[in-house]
Structure formats: structure tokens, C-alpha cells
Amino acid sequence: MLRFAPSPTGDLHIGNLRAAILNYIIAKQTNDEFLIRIEDTDNTRNINGKDKEILSILNLFGLLWDKLVYQSDNFKQHNIIANELIKKGKAFYCYCTKEFLALKKAEAIKNGKAFRYDDSWALQCKDTNPNPVIRLKGANCDISFFDEIKGECKFSKNEIDSFVIIREDGIPTYNFACSIDDMIYDISYIIRGEDHTSNTPKQILIRDSLGYLKEIKYAHLPIILNKDGKKMSKRDNESSVSWLLSQGFLPQAIINYLLSMGNKPKQEIFNLKDALTWFDIKTLSKSPVKFDINQLRHINREHLKALNLKDMTNLLESSDLSIGALAKIYLEEASTLNELRDKIALIFSKKDITSNDMKLIYDTLIKLIDEDSESLEDFNSLKAKLIELTKLNGKALFHPLRYLLTGANNGPLLNDIYIYLRFYLKEILRSE
Template identity: 65%
Template sequence: MLRFAPSPTGDMHIGNLRAAVFNYIIAKQKNEKFLIRIEDTDLSRNIEGKDKEILAILNLFGLLWDELVYQSHNFKHHHSFAEYLIREGKAFYCYCTKEFLEEKKQEAISKKIAFRYDDSWAELEKRPSAKPVVRLKGAEGFVRFDDEIKGHLEFAPAEIDSFVILREDGVPTYNFACACDDMIYNIDFIVRGEDHVSNTPKQILIQKSLGYDKKIGYAHLPIILGESGGKMSKRDSASSVSWLLEQGFLPQAIMNYLISMGNKTPTEIFTLSEAIEWFDITNIAKSPVKFDIKRLRYLNREHLKRLNESEFALLLQSKDMSIGAIGKLHLEEASTLNEIREKIDLIFKPKDIAKHYENENFEFECQELFKVLIGMVEVDSKALNDYESFKNEAMSLSNLKGKKFFKPLRILLTGQSHGLDLSVLYPYIRFYLKEILHIKDKQ
């Protein structure tokens, strides 16, 4: 079984989604189940409703799970494992106060040596009322594992001293709960971010101490860099999956981009189901990859092009194929649904003819042409049937020519002074001329 284990403590980061996608793909390739484990043990940081938001995003991206569990529901198992480790002498109670440990840490800093916990400290601060933590005994030998991306990794005993597995309040630490649950659900391969590399040897040590010898495969994904070149953080808007969706990026385009980041893919544009056929985790580059919003915009446009007019209309909250067709036409100059909505909204909003377009004002010409166009619509002129006839009659009746005609015509029909060729756009907007031809009231 493979798993994706998000914490309900904030928005889903694109790095988290990337890990979820890879775990899902590998589960499908291996014909194994895909588990979602909500890691909600950090009770103070959990945000109400975030779990539902995470699940909704996974569902939207087609990452359908076979099982869903909440880590906090396994507390009783975590405690049983901890009690077993204490009985076996592989874990022990530690009464050290935070102040004591901080003092020791500062001593190490002053001596310019690495801070390491000393097991002899465990009972120095013992008091009748003290609530101890439980620590797992540190590694006695090297902890080694092979990573599908990073290669062979090993950690010396000095790097893994005795660490906390149960806090004072009895809540299991991240590493302990994670290691226990990977055992409980028989996880055999884990894809996650490289910030977890230092956690992996601790989790392996926990499992070995519990007598669990199953070899779990690992792949730690390189970090995603922001456009500035630094590690992408929550302060980068584009790091949030929700933000990208709100901007009008399609799930399939985001998915395409995340799979192709630092990866060798046989084709540039693909779907999730297509990626399952050829994806290979060992092709992921070891080095960090920079997030490129321009690249995502390109992929988004390509996926929008793949949609038919009905599908496009539905994304624009319309059942009218003509709206979908208008949307597709705007892919020449727009890349996201939001940008296309803005273009279409301008077509149907009352036109601001008083403002300057490209440092010129066409208010008088717009007024004159507006009267002509309204008149043609009211009498249902036959000239409305095609663009050439429409243009020629409007030009003749308005006595406007050249830029004095074409700029006002474009402004009245689209709300902009430049854009798509009107001869291409007109066949789709001619059915809406009554709704389109409105002038904004002066304030």
C-alpha cells in the first residue's frame, strides 16, 4: 500500500500535491491500494475544516483514495507500541525539563560541539509531580537506506541520539506516529519531500526497535524553488494549490506541470491516466527545480485547447456552447480561466466610452455608432447575419471611416480597443447583440 499523509494545519502546498500525485501513480502501477492518512496529532495547530479542504482538492485532481484514516484514531496503538518498547528496555522515561535541555544546548553551542542528548540525564530532574516524556534509545549502529532519487544514504549513531516518541501529555511525536502507522497499514513505498530525509532514519529505528523488519522503499523529492531562486514558502502565492485553482488554472494542467518538473517525460502534454503508463520515479532529477509560472500558463492553455466548446462553457458557468466557443477564441491572448472570464465579462458589461483608449478618446464616435447599431438590432437588419454585411452597413449609416469607425466598433462590441479579429469573433457574439450593446452611465 502507498499513502499520502497531509497535516490539516494549512493550505495544501504544491510540493505536497506533487508527492500525493506520485504516490497515487505508483500505487496504480503496482496495483496496490492508495491510503490517505490525515496526520492530525498536532492538536494545537490543526485548523478546523482543513482536512475537508485537502480531501476536496485530492478529489478534484482525481486522486481517489481506497482508504481514509485519521492518525489521532490510532493513539491507543501508539501507546501500546510505546509501552512495549519500555518493557523491552528500548525506550525509557525522561524527566528533563525544557529549561535543563536548553541549558545543555547552550553549553554545546559555547563549546562549538553538536548538541546530543545524554541518556544519563533522564532522571536528573525527576520530581514527584513531574510528567515525563518517553524517549527511544538512540541508534547503536549505522542506519542505512536506499533512496530511489538520492541513492544510498546512511546515518552514523552520533546523528541519532535518544529522541522523544511520547510527549508529556501522552501525544505521540510526528516520527513515532508516522512510523507506527506505516507498520499498521503495511506501507511498502513512500514518496515525500526531501525535508523528511532526516526523519527517515528515526522512523526506521522505531520500526526495527518494534521488531518490524519489512523493507520500505523511499523516494525523497527535491524542494521546489520560488521564482526568486529561494525555497518556495507559504508566502509565495503560487505555492498554494487553492490559489492556483482560484486563478483559473486547470487541475489537469497543474498535474501535468508537477509531474514534468525535473522529469524526463515522453510527451509534453499529458493526462494523469497517460502518465501512469510511463512514469518512473527514478527519472526525477536530484537537484531542486524552480517553479515557472510561465510554463504552467503555457500548459494550462494547451489543456484548455483540448476541451470542446461544451466543456469550456461549463467551466465558464454556462450551458451555451457559443460562450464556450468565445472562450476558446480568447486562448490566443489568455492562458487561464480567470483571464478568459475577464475578456467575456468586458464583452457583456456596459461599455465605458468616456475613457481614453491608447491615449485617445472615441466618445463622440462611440455615441454615433451606438445609435446606428441599436437601430440595426431593433429592426433586425439582415446585415446582422454576417460580419462583412454588418460592418459595411454600420460604416455607411454612421459616416465613420478608418480608425474612427473600427476602434469605436471594437470598444462597443468587446469593451477593449484591441484584441481578436472581429470577423472571427462576430459569428459567436451576434446572437447576444441586445445584451452587449450597452453604454456605461456617466457618474
């Protein structure tokens, strides 16, 4: 089984979405199950409703899961297993207060040494601290594992001292809950961000301490950088999947882009179903990848172009195919749904009459509409009629006419879009 394990502590990050996509693809390629595990161990940071939002986004992207679990449902079992580790001599109660540990850390820094927990401190503060934590005994040998992207990863035993697995309030720590749940749900392959690499030896040590023998494969994805070449953070709008969707980027375009990052796909434009046939995690670059919003815009435009007229119309929340057809033409200069909506909104916006020529063209158009003139049937006929009635031509005619019909001073050829505009002339020619 493969799993995606988001925390309901904030917006879904594109790096996490990338991991979810890869877990889903490999689960499908190997005919395995895909598990969503909501990691809600941090009660102080969990945001009410954020889990439902994350699940809704995964559903929107077509990342349909076979099983959904919440980590908090297993807290009782986590504590039972922790107590079993104590009985086996693999874990112990530690009564050290935060203040005591802070003092020891300050001493280490003062002496120029790396801070490491000393097991002999376990009973310190026992008389004053009624709520001990449970620590797993540190590693007694080096721990290594093979990463499908990074290659061999090795951690010295000196890097893994005794660490907390159950907090003073009985809540399991991230590493302990994660490791135990991977065992409970028989996870065979863990794909996650590179920032979790240092957690892996601790999770391996937990399983080793329990005598768990099943081998688990790992792949840690390189970090995503922002436009400045720094690690993308929550402060970067582009890092939020919700923000990208709100800007009018299509889910299939975001998937296309994220699978292309640090990779060489067989084709530039593809969907999730296509990727199932060729994706190979071993071909991903080991280096960090920079998020390029302009490249995403290009890919998004190509996916919008590929939409049929009905789907385009529905995405623009219209029932009139003419609106979808207009949007298709405006893709010459727009690359997101929001930009298309803005272009179309301008067409139906109130028009400010700013010159005598514009007033003359406007009045003439209103007269032709009132008369239900045959000249309104196509653009060439309308153009000829306006030249005849207003005595205007060239820029004096076409610049004001473009603004009156589209609300903009430039854009697609009027001859191309008038075939759709003619159905809405009364709504378009509003000056009030």
C-alpha cells in the same frame, strides 16, 4: 500499500500534491492500494475543516483513495507500543524539563559542541516534573537506506541520540506515529519530500527496535524553488494548490506541470491517465526544481484548447455554447479560466461613450437592433451598413466598434468573434 500523509495545518502545498500524485501513480502501476492518512498529531496547529479541504482537492485532481484514516485514531495503540518498548529496554521515561534541556543546549553552544541528549539526564527533575516524556534509545550503529532518487543515504549513530516518541501529554511525536502507522497499514513504499530525509533514520530505528523486518522502499523528492531560487514557502502564492485553482488553472494542467518538473516526459501535454503508462520515478532529477508560473500558464492554455465546447462552457458557468466558443477564440491571448472570464465580462460591461464617432456608431447599432436589420446577421454585412450610414471607415470606425462590442481596445479579429457576439447585441451595447 502506498500512502499520502498530509497534515491539516494549512493549505495543501504543491510539493505535497506532487508527492500525492506520485504515490497514486505508483500504486496504480503496481496494482497496489492507495491510502490517505491525515496526520493530525499536532493539536495546536490543526485547522478545523482543513482535512476536508485537502480531501476535496485530492478528489478534484482524480487522486481517489482506497482507504482513509486519521492518525489520531491510533493514539491509544501508539502509547501501548511505546510502553512495550519500555518493557523491552528500548525506551525510557525522561523527566527533563524544557528549561533544563534549554540550559544544556546553551552550554553546548557556548563550548562549540553539537547538542546531544545524554541518557544520564533521564531522572533529572523527577521530583518536580510529574509528566515525563518517553524517549527511544538512540542508535548504537550507523543507519543507512537506499533512496530511489538520491541513492545511498547513510547517517552516523552519533547523529541519532535518544529522541522523544511520546510527549508529556501522551500524544505521540510525528516520527513515532508515522513509523508505527506505516507498520500498521503495511506500507511498502514511502514517497515524500526531501525535507523528510532526516526523519527516515529515526523511523527506521523505531521499526528496528520493534523487530519489524519488512523492507520499505524510499524516494525523497527534491525541493521546489520559487522564482528567486529559494525554497518555496507558504508566503509564495504559487505554493498553494487552492490559490492556483482560484486563479483558473485546471487540475489536469497542474498535474501535467508537476510531473514534468525535473523529468523528461514522452510528450509535453498529457493527463494523469497518460502518465500511468510511462512514468518512472527513477528518471526524476536529483536537483531542486524551480517553479515557473509561465510554463504552467502555457500548459494550462494547451489543456484549455483541448477541452470540448461543452466542457469549456460548463467551466465558465454558462449554459450557452456560444460563450464557450468565444472563450476558445480568446485563448489566443488568455491562459487561465479567470482571464477568459475577465475577457467575456468586458464584452458585457457598461460602455463609456467617449467620442462623437463612438456615439454615432452606438446610435446606429441601436437603430439596427431595433429594426431587426438583416445587416446584423454577419460581420461583413454589418460593416458595410455602418460605413453606409455613418460615413466612417478605417480606424475611425473599427476602433470605436471594437470597444463597443468587446469592451477592449484590442483582441481577436472582430470577424472571428462577431458570429457569436451577434446573439447578445442588446446585452453588449449597454451604456447605462
